Amino acid sequence: MTRLHLPAALLGLTMVAMAFPVQAEDAKTIAATICSGCHGEDGNSTIPMFPRIAGQDETYIIKQLKEFRGGQRKSDVMAPVVASLKSEDLAPLAAHFNGQKPKGQDARDAKLAEQGKGVYLDGNENSGLPACIGCHQPEAVGHGVYPRLAGQHPEYLLQQLKSFAANERTNDASRLMRVVAKRMTEDEMKAVTEYISGLGPK
Amino acid sequence: MRGEKLIALQARGDALRGEISFEPCQGCHRIDASGRTSGSYPRLAGQHGTVLIKQMTDIRAGRRNNPKMEPFIGDHVVSPMEIADIAAYVSNLPIPKEIGQGPGTGIAHGKDLFAKDCATCHGERGEGKGEKFYPMVAAQHYRYLLREVKFIRDGDRRNSNPEMVKVIGQYSDEDLEAVADFMAQLVAPKK
Numbered sequence: 576m577t578r579l580h581l582p583a584a585l586l587g588l589t590m591v592a593m594a595f596p597v598q599a600e601d602a603k604t605i606a607a608t609i610c611s612g613c614h615g616e617d618g619n620s621t622i623p624m625f626p627r628i629a630g631q632d633e634t635y636i637i638k639q640l641k642e643f644r645g646g647q648r649k650s651d652v653m654a655p656v657v658a659s660l661k662s663e664d665l666a667p668l669a670a671h672f673n674g675q676k677p678k679g680q681d682a683r684d685a686k687l688a689e690q691g692k693g694v695y696l697d698g699n700e701n702s703g704l705p706a707c708i709g710c711h712q713p714e715a716v717g718h719g720v721y722p723r724l725a726g727q728h729p730e731y732l733l734q735q736l737k738s739f740a741a742n743e744r745t746n747d748a749s750r751l752m753r754v755v756a757k758r759m760t761e762d763e764m765k766a767v768t769e770y771i772s773g774l775g776p777k
Numbered sequence: 778m779r780g781e782k783l784i785a786l787q788a789r790g791d792a793l794r795g796e797i798s799f800e801p802c803q804g805c806h807r808i809d810a811s812g813r814t815s816g817s818y819p820r821l822a823g824q825h826g827t828v829l830i831k832q833m834t835d836i837r838a839g840r841r842n843n844p845k846m847e848p849f850i851g852d853h854v855v856s857p858m859e860i861a862d863i864a865a866y867v868s869n870l871p872i873p874k875e876i877g878q879g880p881g882t883g884i885a886h887g888k889d890l891f892a893k894d895c896a897t898c899h900g901e902r903g904e905g906k907g908e909k910f911y912p913m914v915a916a917q918h919y920r921y922l923l924r925e926v927k928f929i930r931d932g933d934r935r936n937s938n939p940e941m942v943k944v945i946g947q948y949s950d951e952d953l954e955a956v957a958d959f960m961a962q963l964v965a966p967k968k
Contacts, residue, residue: 698804700817703845705804721800751801754848 602667609656610668618672623730630677635722636669639746648746679726682773691770694763704758707767710751715774720748725775732768781857782834786827788861795866798859801849810867814877816920822870823916823965825907829864831936832912840936872965877918879958883951887959890952894944903963915963922957 607616614620618629628636642648644657660668682688695715698706710721717723724732738744739756747753759767799810806812810822821829834857835841837850848854855863892901895914899905903915914922928934930945930953948956 700813700815703805705849707804709802709804709808710800719797719800749801749851749854750848751854755804 602664602671605660605664605668606671609659610672613652614672617678618675619678620728623728624734625728626731627677627679627727628672629675631672631723632717632719632721633666633669633673635717635720636672637665638720640665640668642746648744677723677726677775679775679777680772681777682769683729684769687766688770688773691763691766691768694759694767695770699758699763702758702760704763705755707755707771715771724771726777727772729768729772732771733764736764736768780834781852781860782831784857785830785834785860785864788858790826790861790863790865792862792866792869794859795862795864798855798863799866801854802863805846805849809873810870811873811875812918812921814875814918816877816918816922816924819921820873820876820917821867823872824868824913825905825910826864826868827907827910828905828912829867830860831910833860833863835936841934872916876916876961877920879919879923879954879961881958881962883955883958884962886952887955887957890948890956891959895941895956898938898941902966903960904966913965914960916965917961919957919961922960923954926953926957 606618610616610618613622613625614628615625618631619627639648640657640660643650643653644660646654694704695707698704698709707715707724711724712718712721715723715725717725735744736756736759739747739752740759742753745753756764802810805818806821807818810820812818812820832841833850833855836843836846837852843850891899891903898909898911899914900911903913905911905913905915925934926945926948927950929937929942930948932942945953
């Protein structure tokens with residue numbers, strides 16, 4: 576299992592933030608004091624291991640935060656963060672990050688991204704891999720229970736696919752993403768995440 | 778007829794809800810339910826609602842093998858009510874123009890076979906009959922049709938109508954190719 580190793584400096588920063596619970600916390604303050612160290616103040620993290628959450632669907636964010644807290648989604652990093660939040664903070668936080676403008680990057684490897692486009696649009700008929708576009712929407716903007724993927728760090732996307740395939744991430748309703756990820760080859764995972772990372776505003 | 782098939786058939790499906798419930802299906806069957814011209818995934822758009830309900834419940838009960846689709850149609854994914862909703866939505870979608878075609882060389886022979894052995898149930902123009910669960914076979918992708926008639930003949934599609942199995946049981950591979958060639962190019966009648 577690939578565990579994330581936090582840079583010590585960042586961890587220290589969060590500890591500090593958590594040690595001084597902000598009074599009358601509004602979402603913006605929490606975002607600036609607690610979340611920004613890892614996800615960036617506007618949710619556009621620049622560090623590959625921390626997912627971008629700007630523009631992410633609100634219900635999806637709330638679901639993830641609740642599941643980090645309940646342990647259905649395991650993360651040694653996010654669990655203590657969410658434990659420090661009050662239940663009524665979750666919805667305003669989700670609305671805050673949903674309201675931020677997402678900012679991605681160009682795909683680094685255009686040829687690989689082109690291969691990944693095929694996976695995204697068509698899946699693989701031989702292995703029964705459904706096309707990602709069916710659930711995650713054109714341009715990977717997401718919708719409802721299907722998260723936005725566009726412009727995400729490719730490293731993060733790849734890591735999530737691998738942990739779905741290995742049954743390490745098991746909070747996907749109806750096991751849908753686990754089934755999808757298990758049908759993917761490593762090459763397909765690398766290609767499609769490269770493609771997705773280059774979608775959306777830069 | 779028992780169980781969830783009956784529940785789904787009696788339920789009043791809601792096409793608006795069905796549009797949402799159909800989302801996990803789109804990765805294979807496409808957003809417009811047109812399937813793939815390669816025939817890997819059938820067209821569902823415009824198929825009779827009753828047929829869609831029967832096939833969905835047969836597949837998830839294991840009466841029709843479909844390992845690729847099974848994890849997406851399990852009862853942990855869609856409820857009997859959602860089956861009715863999906864059927865209401867998909868059966869009203871327009872039939873796409875682009876349909877995977879056969880070689881064209883078997884159409885004449887296929888036409889004769891179809892008129893003689895198939896039209897009583899599937900209709901002269903392949904339109905099927907919803908009340909009787911006879912699928913529309915017009916304007917379906919050739920490779921899908923060919924695969925299904927082979928499954929039916931060889932006993933791999935276990936939920937098939939026994940009378941049909943008897944007829945198709947006599948067919949050679951060439952006959953099956955011809956009749957599939959013919960069905961794929963039939964234009965679906967307007968509703």
